[in-house]
Amino acid sequence: MGNSVPRGTYLIMNFDIIVIGGGHAGIEAAYISSQFGLNVGLITLPEVKIGSAPCNPSIGGIGKGQVVREIDSLGGLMGKLADLSGIQYRILNDSKGYAVQSTRVQIDKDLYSENAEYELSRIDNLSIIREKVVSIEKSDSFIIKTCSSEYISKRIIVTVGTFLNGKIHRGSVVSEGGRVKTESSGSIEDIFSGIKIRNIRFKTGTPPRLKKESIDFSKLIEQKSDPETVNFHIFNSNDRKVSQLSCFLTHTNEKTINIISENKEFSPMYNGQITGTGARYCPSIEDKVYRYPDKFRHHIFVEPEGLNTDLYYPSGISSSLPKEIQQEFINTINGLEKSEIAEYGYAVEYDVIDTTFLNSGLEHSEIPGLHFAGQVNGTSGYEEAAGQGLIAGIYSSMILKQKEPITLSRKDSYIGVMIQDLITNTRDEPYRLFTSRSENRLLVREDNSHLRMINYRKKLGIESDLDLRLKKLKEEFDILVKFSNVTELDVNQIKAYSDDLVLKVGGLEKKTLVRDILSMPEVDPVKFLEFLSSLIGFNFDFRSVRSAAISIKYSGYIKKNKSILSKVDKVDNMILDLDRILSSENVSFECKQRINKSRPRLFHDLKNINGIRQATLAVVASGVY
Amino acid sequence: MSEYFNKFDSIIAISSGNLSKTAITLIRISGPIEPDKVLECLSISAPIEPKRNYLTNILDQDAILDEIIFCFYKGPASFTGENVYELAVHGNPLNVNRIVKFLIEKLNLRMAGPGEFSYRAFRNKKVSLSEIEGLDLLLSSDSQFAIDQGLNILSGEISSEYKLLKSFFLDLRSSIEILINFSDDVGESESFLNLKGNFEKFFTQVVKLHDRAPIEPDLIIKPKVVLFGKPNSGKSTLFNRLLKKQRALVSDTPGTTRDYISESIVINNVTYELVDTAGIRDTFDEIEKHGIEHSKNQLEKAFFSIHLSKEDVKEDSFDLVLLSHRDNSGPIEPNRTGPIEANLLDPDLNLEDYIFNRISEKFIKLTENNPIIIPRQRDIIKQLFKKSNNFNDLVSMEDDLAIISNEIGSMGALIEELIGQVHPDDVLDNIFSNFCIGK
Numbered sequence A: 001m002g003n004s005v006p007r008g009t010y011l012i013m014n015f016d017i018i019v020i021g022g023g024h025a026g027i028e029a030a031y032i033s034s035q036f037g038l039n040v041g042l043i044t045l046p047e048v049k050i051g052s053a054p055c056n057p058s059i060g061g062i063g064k065g066q067v068v069r070e071i072d073s074l075g076g077l078m079g080k081l082a083d084l085s086g087i088q089y090r091i092l093n094d095s096k097g098y099a100v101q102s103t104r105v106q107i108d109k110d111l112y113s114e115n116a117e118y119e120l121s122r123i124d125n126l127s128i129i130r131e132k133v134v135s136i137e138k139s140d141s142f143i144i145k146t147c148s149s150e151y152i153s154k155r156i157i158v159t160v161g162t163f164l165n166g167k168i169h170r171g172s173v174v175s176e177g178g179r180v181k182t183e184s185s186g187s188i189e190d191i192f193s194g195i196k197i198r199n200i201r202f203k204t205g206t207p208p209r210l211k212k213e214s215i216d217f218s219k220l221i222e223q224k225s226d227p228e229t230v231n232f233h234i235f236n237s238n239d240r241k242v243s244q245l246s247c248f249l250t251h252t253n254e255k256t257i258n259i260i261s262e263n264k265e266f267s268p269m270y271n272g273q274i275t276g277t278g279a280r281y282c283p284s285i286e287d288k289v290y291r292y293p294d295k296f297r298h299h300i301f302v303e304p305e306g307l308n309t310d311l312y313y314p315s316g317i318s319s320s321l322p323k324e325i326q327q328e329f330i331n332t333i334n335g336l337e338k339s340e341i342a343e344y345g346y347a348v349e350y351d352v353i354d355t356t357f358l359n360s361g362l363e364h365s366e367i368p369g370l371h372f373a374g375q376v377n378g379t380s381g382y383e384e385a386a387g388q389g390l391i392a393g394i395y396s397s398m399i400l401k402q403k404e405p406i407t408l409s410r411k412d413s414y415i416g417v418m419i420q421d422l423i424t425n426t427r428d429e430p431y432r433l434f435t436s437r438s439e440n441r442l443l444v445r446e447d448n449s450h451l452r453m454i455n456y457r458k459k460l461g462i463e464s465d466l467d468l469r470l471k472k473l474k475e476e477f478d479i480l481v482k483f484s485n486v487t488e489l490d491v492n493q494i495k496a497y498s499d500d501l502v503l504k505v506g507g508l509e510k511k512t513l514v515r516d517i518l519s520m521p522e523v524d525p526v527k528f529l530e531f532l533s534s535l536i537g538f539n540f541d542f543r544s545v546r547s548a549a550i551s552i553k554y555s556g557y558i559k560k561n562k563s564i565l566s567k568v569d570k571v572d573n574m575i576l577d578l579d580r581i582l583s584s585e586n587v588s589f590e591c592k593q594r595i596n597k598s599r600p601r602l603f604h605d606l607k608n609i610n611g612i613r614q615a616t617l618a619v620v621a622s623g624v625y
Numbered sequence B: 001m002s003e004y005f006n007k008f009d010s011i012i013a014i015s016s017g018n019l020s021k022t023a024i025t026l027i028r029i030s031g032p033i034e035p036d037k038v039l040e041c042l043s044i045s046a047p048i049e050p051k052r053n054y055l056t057n058i059l060d061q062d063a064i065l066d067e068i069i070f071c072f073y074k075g076p077a078s079f080t081g082e083n084v085y086e087l088a089v090h091g092n093p094l095n096v097n098r099i100v101k102f103l104i105e106k107l108n109l110r111m112a113g114p115g116e117f118s119y120r121a122f123r124n125k126k127v128s129l130s131e132i133e134g135l136d137l138l139l140s141s142d143s144q145f146a147i148d149q150g151l152n153i154l155s156g157e158i159s160s161e162y163k164l165l166k167s168f169f170l171d172l173r174s175s176i177e178i179l180i181n182f183s184d185d186v187g188e189s190e191s192f193l194n195l196k197g198n199f200e201k202f203f204t205q206v207v208k209l210h211d212r213a214p215i216e217p218d219l220i221i222k223p224k225v226v227l228f229g230k231p232n233s234g235k236s237t238l239f240n241r242l243l244k245k246q247r248a249l250v251s252d253t254p255g256t257t258r259d260y261i262s263e264s265i266v267i268n269n270v271t272y273e274l275v276d277t278a279g280i281r282d283t284f285d286e287i288e289k290h291g292i293e294h295s296k297n298q299l300e301k302a303f304f305s306i307h308l309s310k311e312d313v314k315e316d317s318f319d320l321v322l323l324s325h326r327d328n329s330g331p332i333e334p335n336r337t338g339p340i341e342a343n344l345l346d347p348d349l350n351l352e353d354y355i356f357n358r359i360s361e362k363f364i365k366l367t368e369n370n371p372i373i374i375p376r377q378r379d380i381i382k383q384l385f386k387k388s389n390n391f392n393d394l395v396s397m398e399d400d401l402a403i404i405s406n407e408i409g410s411m412g413a414l415i416e417e418l419i420g421q422v423h424p425d426d427v428l429d430n431i432f433s434n435f436c437i438g439k
C-alpha cells in the first residue's frame, strides 16, 4: 500500500518530485514520475476528489482521442482509467476517413476518480497528501508548506487547474473557489512570490445538472454505445469493463432563446461582472444566444454522469445565469419540461501562468526545477491537462535520472503540437487542441498512436509490460506492411472479397499488389486487410491490422507531404541567432520584446509567435539583420 | 541595396514623370528632417498641417526659384514611415535640376539611390512580405516594365489580389475544418455546401491570377523585335532604317548605323532589343545553316517578329510580313493588318512609324492586364491552378475528408510561399467568428 499521509500531524518529509494538484494533469505527472522509481509526493486539496471531472463526463473527442492514446502508449493513466469507467463509446467522424476519426468515451465520474485513487495509492514510492499548499519557497530545494507540514523536494510540478484566485459566478452571487463547493488557492503571488501570472484572466463554465427521474427520455433521441470502438488502453480489446448506457439528444427552441435574451442584464458574462476570457469554441448558452440571436435551435446532448448517479449533464447549455432563470429556460426544452436541477450551472474565473516562460518540459526558465502543467497554463480540457502533466513528469524525472529528456515533436504527436504552441505563444483565449493545429494530420492518427510513441517510450528507459506490448505490435505492423508491399493477388483471390472490387481492378490476367488495393478510394483498407489476414491465418492484434491498412492507404500522401514539409523545414529548422536579431535595427522594438520573452530557438518557433511581423520574418529569413 | 542599410539621413529624389515631357515633376524628400527646416526655403511659415497641399514659392534667400505645390506627410504615418515632403515643381529639366541641387545644399540632403525610398518603407514596416518581392524586382532590374511591376507590387495592386486569394483560401480551409471538427454544430449538409461554395470562390480567384501569368517574363522584360528572312531580303536595310529613325527620335546626335546583329531601341519609353537574325553572316554558306537554326529559336523568343520576303508568303506565325521585292510601296495606313508591300530603299516611305506603332500596340495589349512576371510567383500560380483543377475530381471520387483536407493543405503550402503564413489560429479564428460552435 502507498503512503497516505494523515492530516493534522506536523511533519517534514523529503521527496524527489512533488506534484501539487490531483487533477488530470497532476495524476499523470505523479504516476509517471513514480514509474521512474523516484520518491513522489502528490499534494492535493482534501475536498476535491482525485482525477475528478468538473465538467463534461467524457474523455476523448476529435483530436483529444489521439492525445489519450498517446498518453496511454507513453505509459500514462488516462486511457486505462477511461476504459475502467467507460459507460458509452463512440467513434466521431466515423464516415469521414480514418485519419480524422476519434474516440470519445462517456465516463462514470465517480468510478474514474475511484480508479485513479486506487492506481496511485497502490504505488509504494508515491504518497498522496491531502492538504492545501499555502506557500512554496526555493532555496537549494523547494520547500512546500501546508497548514500542518513542510515538504522538501528537488523538483515540483504545479497543476492547480482553475484554483488560482478562482472565483465562482452564478447570477449576481460571487464566491471564492476553483470550482463549486471548494476553496480557491489564493494567488500564485501569495503562494510563490516571484512568479508572474498573465494580466488576463480566463473563464470557463459548466451547465446545470439535471435529475434523472425528471427527464422525459421518450421525447429525446437516443444514442447507443458503439460496440466496435477500440478501447483506449493498449492492453484492452473492445470488451467493456462496465455496463453501457446511452446518451440522448434534444434541442433548444425559440422559447428557450427568448428567455435567455430577455435576461441579458442578469448574465455575469454580459453585465460586466465577469472580465475573464472564455473560449469561443466552448461558449455558454448566453454566448450563443447573444452572438447569434437568430439561431433558435442549438443541440443539447444529455449525458449520464455515471452508472449509479442520478445526475445527467446537458452538454451545450453551460450557463452562469441566476438559478431561477436557468430553471426557467431548461423547462422550455423538449423532454426537459419537468426537469429539476440538482446543481446549478456556474462560471469560474481564474489566473493563468505565462507559458512563454516555459521550456519544452514545461519548466520555468527563471526557476529551474519548477514546472507548470494543465489548466493553470491556460489550456482547457482533461486530455490537454493530462498530456502536459505527463510531459512535465517525464521531463523532470529524466533530469533527476540524469537522462537527456525527450521532446515530443509536433510532426508526430498532438502532445508535441500542444506543448510547442503553448511555449511559443500566449493566447487570448483558453487553448484547446484541434486537429487543424497539426500540419501532419494524415500521420498523427489514433490508430497508429502506439507506433508513433514507441521510440519516445523506449528513451524513458522504464522497462515494463507496456514496452513488450508495443514491441510486439510494432513487429506485427512491420510484417503486414511488408506483406502488402510484396504480395500480389489475382482476380480470383480478390473475388473472394468482393465482386465489385474485381471490376475496379480490371483484367483477368492482371495481378494487383495488396498495397495498391489498399490505397484505392473505393476500398475500405481495414476491412480488406482484416479479410486477408484472417484468410492467411495471421493471428495478429486487430490494432496492428488497422494501423497497417490505414498507414498504407495514406502512405503516398504522407510521402508527398514529407517532401513539402521538408522544403518548409529547411527554413523552419534554421537555428536563430537571437543576439543578432535582438540587436538588429530592422526588427521593431515590439517584435524584439516578444522574441526576448519566448526566446524561440528555430525559425519555426519565431514564425509562430503571435504578432511577429512579416517584415521581421523576412529580415531573419534573408539574413539581412 | 545593402549600402542603404545603415543610413538614416534625409534623402531626395525626383519621383515622377519623364523629365523632358511632363509639365509637372514631383520631388520627394524623406528622412528625419523637421518641417521647420524645410519651411526655411518656402514662402509659407509654420505651423503647417500634414497632408494638406499648399501653393507656395520656393525661395533662394529672396529670389523665387519656382511656384510649387507643397505637401507634408508626418512620419510614421507616411509611406516611408519617416517625414516625407512632396514638392510639385514645373517640369522643365533645367528647373527641376536647379531646385534639387538647391535643396540638397540648403537642407543638407543626399540624392536617393534607386529603390531607396521603398527600402525605407520596408525598413519601417510599411510593406509586407510579398511586397518585398516587388522591392527586389525594383532594385535588381533595369527594365522599365519590371520597374513598373515592382512598383505595382509595392503599391499593392498585385498583392491585394494575393491577399484576396489568401482570404478565399482561409475560408476554404475553414470549411473543411468545420466538416471535420464542427459539423455537429453547423450541420452536415450546410457544411458541405459551404465547402463547395468556398472552393468555387477560391478557384475563380486562382483562374483570375492564372490568366495573368501566361506570358514568358522575358518576352516583356527584355522584349525582342526580330527580323527574319532569307539573305538579301532586306533585313539589314530595315534594321538600319529602324535604328536610325529611333535614334533621331530620342537624341539629336545623328545616328551612325553599324552592322550589329542586335541593338537597343526605345519606342514609347520601352526598350526593345532589335535583332537581325542572320545579319552580316549572310554571305557565308556554312554559317548560314547555323543561322537558320538560330532563327527558329529566335522566333520562339521574339516578342515581335517581322518576316521580310521577296516572294508572297502565306505565313501567319509572324507578327508582321513585309514584302520587300516591290519597287513601289503599297498603302501603309496605321491600322492596316496583313502583309505590307514596301520598297525599303524609298527614303520618303514612313514605314518606321507604322512598325513602331504595331510593336507598341502589342506591348500595351500584353501588359495591359498587368501580367505577373516574377518567375517564382508565376510558378506557384501555375501549380495552384493545376492542383485546384484536379481538386474537383478528387472530391467527387474520394470521401475521405483527411485526404481532401490534405490536398487543401498542400495548396496552402503554395499560398504560404506566395504571400506568407496561413496560421491554424487564423483558420480557427475565422471559424469561431463566423459560426456558432461549441458544446
Ligand SMILES: Cc1cc2nc3c(=O)[nH]c(=O)nc-3n(C[C@H](O)[C@H](O)[C@H](O)COP(=O)(O)OP(=O)(O)OC[C@H]3O[C@@H](n4cnc5c(N)ncnc54)[C@H](O)[C@@H]3O)c2cc1C
Pocket: A020, A021, A022, A023, A024, A025, A026, A043, A044, A045, A046, A048, A049, A050, A051, A052, A053, A054, A055, A056, A131, A132, A133, A134, A159, A160, A161, A162, A163, A178, A179, A184, A185, A204, A205, A206, A282, A346, A347, A348, A373, A374, A375, A376, A379, A380, A381, A382, A385, A386
Ligand atoms: C466549471 C468548469 C467547467 C469546465 N468546462 C470545461 C469545458 O466545457 N470544456 C473543457 O474542455 N474543459 C472544461 N473544464 C476544464 C477541465 O475540467 C480542466 O481542463 C481539467 O480538469 C484541468 O485539469 P488540471 O489537472 O489542470 O486541473 P484541475 O482538474 O482543476 O485540478 C486542480 C487540482 O489542484 C488542486 N489544488 C488547487 N489548489 C491547491 C492547493 N493550493 N494545494 C493543493 N492542491 C491544490 C485541486 O485539489 C485539484 O485537484 C472545466 C472546468 C471547470 C472547473
